[in-house]
Amino acid sequence: MERKLVVGNWKMNGDLVGNQALFEQLVGRSPGSVDTALCLPFPYLAQGQRALSGSATMLGAQNLSEFDAGAYTGEVSGAMLADFDCRFVIVGHSERRALFHEDDLLVARKARAALAAGLAPIVCVGESLVEREAGRAEDVLLRQLDALARVLDGASLSRLVIAYEPVWAIGTGRAASPEQVQAILSFVRGWLARHVVDSRAVRVLYGGSVKADRAAALFSLPDSDGGLIGGASLIAKQFLEICEAAAVATQDDDVSDFKGSR
């Protein structure tokens, strides 16, 4: 069982003064048994690098260019993110797919660019409400995942983090139920098992209205490796409580692994 990973996605929020206060409330306070990361807006990466250096919380970004360098005004490369000690980058968030017209293959090429720069891409996948209600959630997931396999070989796929983020659960206060989440996480795991030799090495997260009170149930699901947290990552107390829930779920996993090994 991989260590659980809890990632905060600040989206387009923050300012220098507020960020500093948040870093001071967070740094050194998350449980040691859980991996944590914060994905910041580009202008605050230097501030995040300073604030998080020497702490266990890792730095990430929210997007990158599919290109390495050159005449791409306004773009930011994976190497530039690596320069600021980013370890993760979110790729294909549904807000980028919907608002900035990122298609499945562009998302896959961005994941490839991230890997080339030594970053772990957190690839977001998920269906809209219309797609779910039409019974097409798994078809959409399959299309999004298959695009990754068209661009990345098995060894590269094994270095991804996959985040299941149903569009209808993001920022709505309406998280998917544990049963809905487990069904899709297990579907993603099945896909990984067909494409990646060591598929258990790939961490599969859930994101969408994760709050402290729901986190324990979501993180304890058999196929959950943690969460991608939007709004609650902007409030130190909430984010730390979510990290604590991941630590508790880790202990529970350890107990069931132990029982399973007897």
Ligand SMILES: O=C(CO)COP(=O)(O)O
């Ligand atoms: O989009 C998300 C994380 O990437 C989820 O956002 P919320 O946690 O605010 O619903």
